[in-house]
Amino acid sequence: MTNKTFKEAILNKRMLICITTGFSSGLPLYLLIQFVPAWLRSADIDLSTIGLINLVLFPYTWKFLWSPVMDRFVLPFFGRRRGWMFVTQIMLITLMSALSLFDPATELTHIILIVSAISFFSASQDIVIDAYRREILPDDELGAGNAFYAQAYRLSSFVPGSLAMILAGFFPWSVAHLSIAVFMLVGLITTLLIKESSKPGDEPQTLRIAVIEPFKEFFQRDGWQQAVWMLLFLILYKLGDSMATALETPFFMDMGFSTVEIGSIAKISKTIGATVGTILGGLAMIKLGINRSLWIFGVFQLISILGYVLLSIVGYNHLVLAIASGFEYLGVGLGSVALIAYMAKSTNKNFTATQFALFSSIAVIPRTFVSATTGFIIESFGYTQFFIICFFCALPGMLMLLKIAPWNSKPEEPGRIERTS
Template identity: 30%
Template sequence: MPIPAAQRSWRASLAVYWRAPVITMLFLGFSAGLPFLLVFSTLSAWLRSAGVEVAAIGFFAWIGMLYSIKVFWAPVVDRVALPLLTRALGQRRSWMLLAQAVIAAGLVGLAATPPMGNLGWVAGFALLVAFGSATQDIAIDAFRIESADDDKQAAMASTYIIGYRAGLLAAGAGALYIAATVSWHAAYLTMAALVGVGMLTVLVRPEPARMTGSGKPVLEPRVRAFLRNSRHQPRLWRHFVAWIIGAIVCPFTDFFVRHGMKTLGLLAFIAVFRISDLAMASMANPLYIDLGFSLATIASVTNIFGIAMSIGGGMLGGLLVVRYGIGPLLVVGAMLTMLTNLLFAALSLMGDQLPMLVVTIIGDNLANGLASAVFIAFLSSLTSRAYTATQYALFSSLMTLPGKFLSGFGGLLVEAQSYASFFILASLLGIPAVMLAVWVNRDRDLYGKPAASGAR
């Protein structure tokens, strides 16, 4: 019988970090984190340094919405085999490798495209990187959930966050340092080369065992019923519709059946948990630059030092989830994320003050590291092993869509009002997340062990 979280010793809680699937997530987390800043804050720093207007930079944040609509092609990643690659590597690893190749190609394209006078091409290559990155995320999330039991998911989420932050460090501080000492062209070419870390991990680690029948929709009751009642229809049409039912319909109906009337509340909570953090992210680097901080200072404080803090927050979050459970930490994470965003408002009012920048980065990254590890563990607990890729893509897409959409208007609000007003408003957006986190914490059935099968 599994030991309840609250009864586990600290030693037993720490031992989980030495398991091979947990360590693997360090490298896959790096692969997932590397592209993100390169189409988001690092790209915004490049655009601002090149003289692009703040309002235009704000709209570039909408490129990140590709991460929020990945649920639309997640069923393809979940079920469609790639010629040659899937036979050699398996479903998850083949899609990861293809996505990484797309990311590298997009980064090379960005490296070859100066922003001024070429914003359309810059946007196009950034979209290619974001599409490859979102596709990689779908495959990595499924790989993670299928690689270990539920009691290891919090630790895997924690090491994933550590690796992810390391990827952010490379794409943030690393790219800024290279840009400051060499050029932006060299920075993006270097980042394209670092995609090889993920590729090597995919080739070295084995494909996880998938649940029997998860790749065969004909085994699901809804599919069997359709095939039974459509014998008079053309064979090709029947199998196409059967695939749609098994790959798209069943993952969604499974979640609604398991949670009933609470489903809408859960979806609302997923949508607002990170809205405060995501809504303000696009204006962080423009704030630092407009306050007068140098690229070297931004790289040192907000990336190297900041990511060290977020790694600490991620480790702490993963450890506390193993020790105390998910529910209480969801409340803590939501509150910390909301409150630490106010530090950016204070920084914007104080000006070019290095100590305040350090305090802001400490608070923001500790809070986000902890909240991210806890929330990944929460989303994993909601996911049925029969539909890992599609269901988790639904959750992670919903998690980022509202914040990414609002982030696109950040530049307009800053120009119309001020940075301080923008960050205060972004902080207030976190109030619904705190209220819904309290509700989730009070009802343990909402984040209990997910159903083993989505068949109904």
């Protein structure tokens, strides 16, 4: 690390911004994938319907379509990045609070409309926060900054997945909804206090440049065939664990666990597993490189699904719940850190915002569209067979590593995200 001590690189305002914006990014997503399914299941909404509601997450898959618009146009207040942050966060606070006004048993259509809007503004917030983070971090702080961001993103799940779940065990669900919305103030206050990262004139001068150039560079870099192979890999690598975790909260409830037990035992175990996986993964990648990490972490990610197979057989057991959920998210953490590093390496620094929006959008396709079918699969085959299916669905992504990331390829340069065409 040049001209900077390790302490200076870690203990600075930029790292704090990465933490608070990471928390703000993760909170709406975990509301949608952890809290809302439990809320609906408590009202006896069937699993097929809950699974289909995952389709409202489609903005995370298609956000690259409007990321050039947010890159091109500057709002008349707060600046190019902060202006869009402010708008998306105000809308999220309003919409998340509005959920407290509806009853799933009688007003499911209204709820679907609101969670769809939350999904759109959450994905939009991610676009601008990703761009802001890349602009404020010097190259020698990219690793640390993104690690802090990822950890805060995951830790935000404690609010809808633990705190709010516990509150729902003692108070009306409306109180739990409002408690989640209050925590979005972390992001809003951050937006009001930070400085703008973009200077006037930095934005693309035409919408055509903002839209065309990032995609043109990516598909011409190594040929369109290689680009298609990479996008297919992004879909398949985490397919198995995305399916396995899509309806895990209703799964825990159907095994007999209360919302308080889920919010304490399962949530703590999952957070510990994901945190350990991310930290160990980040350290191991220094020696292993990205390609070998994709192989080794992918194996952990694959095997970890079997923990849910065991829980589905054993049923109501606190120890098995803790072990299965912790082991599953150890694999999730390892696989995620490797995949994010791969996407970063494959991003041209000149087009970071739009290209990373494209890559991350493609990577969440399993969570959005494939996971929508999980309710039907569970009701047709049962939980044990479902998780076995998830295990086999994870195999194609591993096999693609033979082409995408050969084991004996030349080691990558640590911390590098640029890639020449």
